[in-house]
Amino acid sequence: MKRILMSGAMALVLSAPTYADGHLDGETVLATVNGEAITIGHLIAMRQMLPAEYQTLPDQVLFDGMLEQLIQQQVLAEAAEAGELSREIELGLENERRAFLAAMFMDDVAMAELSEDDLQAEYDAIYGEAEPVVEYNAAHILLETEEEAQSMIDQLAEGADFAELAAENSTGPSGPNGGALGWFGAGMMVPEFEEAVFGLEVGEVSAPVQTQFGWHVVLLNETREQAPPTLEDVAAELEDSLRRARVDARLEELTQAAEIERPEVEIDPAVIRDQGLIAE
Template sequence: MPKGFTFLPSLALTVAMALPLAAETQADADTVVARVNGDEITLGHVILARASLPAQYQEIDDKQLYDAILDQLIDQSLLKQAQDGVVPKHVALALENEERSLLAAETIEDVLRASLTEEALQAAYDAKYANGFDEDEYNASHILVETEEEAKAIKAELDNGADFAELAKEKSTGPSGPNGGELGWFGKGMMVPEFEQAVIGLEKGQISEPVQTQFGWHVVILNDKRTAAAPELDEVRGELAQKIQQDAIQAKIDELSKGAQIERPALEGVGPEVIRQLDLVQE
């Protein structure tokens, strides 16, 4: 592990981190594992430092990693003490930001834990899919050619009774040509807009006029149409959970905002470019 590595937890880490249950031990987070000129380093400091390490370091043997982390914390304590108790402005501000972030993360964790229940998931699922899944799916075939003239000629042949699949095998330049132009089932948003609009406007068995897309000119036939079946709860569990949690966090922020006194004083003569002025936080 490189010397000088700084162990600063982040908001994302705090929200995501779930420390495993420790084996039975008489030690706790307040157990002192080192003192540097009287400043205590505890087991809790070591545990959180290890939890904030990149994944590649966490694979190191526990004994080696423990010693390396403790060495780092001791070194950092010595370097910290060299400041003789002086806390530079930028450090104080960074610590305030970090404290704000970590405590906000604790509130978020509480909200997430309370909001994500099986009852909430089932209610969200029922609200979205109680009346089925009202999206149409389409089964279509097409013949793709390079020019409008070719497409019009193909449409004329089809209008005179030519077999669509045979004509696709003979003349389509698209990869579906050998399969008679069949594209299988697809939903909205899966095809380029011009092609999708042409398909949506067709009745079952109807053949379109030539349609131009970025790929060339198409003649399309709608083979079939159906309403997509609603997915099972487990198939959309992750999507529903994310929405429930996002809504719960926003609701908590809205609730807190209503009862808070929030002021944003106007800064005369100060523009947004001020955020780049690092010299303002230097002493």
């Protein structure tokens, strides 16, 4: 479809033939190339394989572009088949056929209907016993030395404003914003910083905290409990997970049932670059 927007192709507008009663089906012929039919079915199958960015094009644009593309492909394919096909082309065709059939089969597996019970069971397995997650809202002043950090703490004890000190002294990117870090949960900050935050009471300022970034003075503003997401919130994510699991399970089942032999042959992996092995 790289040439679907080609100006010459877009100029072609063909109307699909109909039966006497106006009925169309997948076998309705749109064009013939040296006697080889191109049908509505060919266009439908082609559209299903288009990248997402083409799927949103107007139907008329897609219809005209795909039909012209198929006509051109048929002309070129016939020219290629006029002579003896090289082994390289035969191997490429085998790979394309294998890949296409595999993709279509696994797509059917993945897209089989999912029931509400399936989604509910997956949700219960993941979130059914999940406890609310504690989140923290904190600010910090990042400094180069412990002495500087202690100086900030002393000034705060004397009534200095935390946000003003952060804006004037912090070397971190949050400094201009008063040192505000927003909301975060466990695992989102470096361990030493988290340990200090988790040990504070709301409104309390930490002792100097050293991390790989320097020395921090931390203020815990508030905490909250974040409840697990609802089924509605994560339905799309769960559906994707279930579909991937179906594919993995079916692939594993088929692979286990297949007779697969791997001859013990010593091969230099660089052989995949030797085009001469398939040239004729």
